[in-house]
Amino acid sequence: MRITAEGLAWSVAGKSVLAGVDLDVAPGETVGLIGPNGSGKSTLLRCLAGLRTPTSGSVAYDKEPIRLWSARRTARHVAFVEQAADTDSDLRVEDVVTLGRTPFGDRWRGFSARDRAVVAAALARLGLTELRERPWKALSGGERQRAHIARALAQQPYAILLDEPTNHLDVKHQLELLGLLAATDQTVLVALHDLSLAARYCDRLLLLHGGRLVAEGPPRDVLTPRLLAEVFEVDAVTGPDPLGHLAVAYRGVAAPPVPGDAVAPAAGGPPAPATEDPVVLASPTSATDHPTPELVDSPTPKET
Numbered sequence: 001m002r003i004t005a006e007g008l009a010w011s012v013a014g015k016s017v018l019a020g021v022d023l024d025v026a027p028g029e030t031v032g033l034i035g036p037n038g039s040g041k042s043t044l045l046r047c048l049a050g051l052r053t054p055t056s057g058s059v060a061y062d063k064e065p066i067r068l069w070s071a072r073r074t075a076r077h078v079a080f081v082e083q084a085a086d087t088d089s090d091l092r093v094e095d096v097v098t099l100g101r102t103p104f105g106d107r108w109r110g111f112s113a114r115d116r117a118v119v120a121a122a123l124a125r126l127g128l129t130e131l132r133e134r135p136w137k138a139l140s141g142g143e144r145q146r147a148h149i150a151r152a153l154a155q156q157p158y159a160i161l162l163d164e165p166t167n168h169l170d171v172k173h174q175l176e177l178l179g180l181l182a183a184t185d186q187t188v189l190v191a192l193h194d195l196s197l198a199a200r201y202c203d204r205l206l207l208l209h210g211g212r213l214v215a216e217g218p219p220r221d222v223l224t225p226r227l228l229a230e231v232f233e234v235d236a237v238t239g240p241d242p243l244g245h246l247a248v249a250y251r252g253v254a255a256p257p258v259p260g261d262a263v264a265p266a267a268g269g270p271p272a273p274a275t276e277d278p279v280v281l282a283s284p285t286s287a288t289d290h291p292t293p294e295l296v297d298s299p300t301p302k303e304t
């Protein structure tokens with residue numbers, strides 16, 4: 001399912017939070033939404049999920065404007081995993097995941113055997129089968145996060161929007177979740193703070209800055225030292241990690257920008273393409289020789 005937004009803007013109390021956002025996520029793509037704190041990622045996801053009415057502009061799924069959809073129709077097509085989503089604490093894990101079947105359930109007959117099978121599969125996919133009877137309030141933060149993701153999968157949506165879903169997860173579950181999102185046929189738009197994981201698992205990145213989309217493209221074109229300095233205010237280099245994955249290494253916080261020299265948020269039109277080549281962080285074959293990635297200033301051959 002294709003997700004498109006045109007001229008999307010959202011303001012509150014006279015303050016512009018999101019402005020002029022045009023995006024197009026192709027069916028089956030896994031796209032990472034990145035940007036510093038307060039850049040508008042959650043606001044954009046909420047607008048795309050139909051939970052926030054844009055001040056102007058439009059959101060469409062396969063060209064159908066979401067504003068024309070009922071809540072039930074939206075829930076049958078789009079799942080949204082919010083950042084710190086909370087759920088009624090009297091429920092068990094399985095009940096929370098079963099909430100994902102609500103748009104498909106029959107008011108009188110309840111959930112079918114198929115609904116229960118879908119829930120069981122979603123629990124298994126997130127490694128929660130053993131915890132299915134556990135009361136919600138007895139779960140850790142990471143287990144709750146995985147249950148929310150299982151609930152989204154139980155919706156069997158065509159598109160999944162996730163707001164920093166790896167926040168509470170240990171490294172194994174981060175890798176499992178991002179691997180799952182990258183492998184699925186569903187269209188995925190996921191806000192992430194870990195830029196190296198975003199580079200590794202996303203086909204494309206969208207970079208938000210001050211509520212505007214300032215760059216988009218393959219990770220190597222977006223995660224450039226210049227954009228990282230100007231948007232995230234960090235002094236960083238990018239290049240292959242010891243396993244050959246594009247990664248970001250940080251020297252520290254960037255020097256304050258020279259006035260008038262910062263990234264100009266695109267005032268309409270496509271975001272500026274980035275042109276810098278990444279540098280080598282470590283030889284792809286040197287994992288054991290160099291446990292700490294070394295920064296080398298020579299350019300790397302382009303990835304194929």
Ligand SMILES: Nc1ncnc2c1ncn2[C@@H]1O[C@H](COP(=O)(O)OP(=O)(O)OP(=O)(O)O)[C@@H](O)[C@H]1O
Pocket residue numbers: 012017035036037038039040041042043044
């Ligand atoms: N309801 C609201 N009222 C006032 N300001 C708001 C509201 N919602 C969002 N904002 C402001 O809009 C800006 C963007 O917020 P948003 O949560 O979308 O950013 P974000 O990129 O998701 O940030 P983070 O990385 O910290 O989660 C922030 O400055 C936030 O304070």
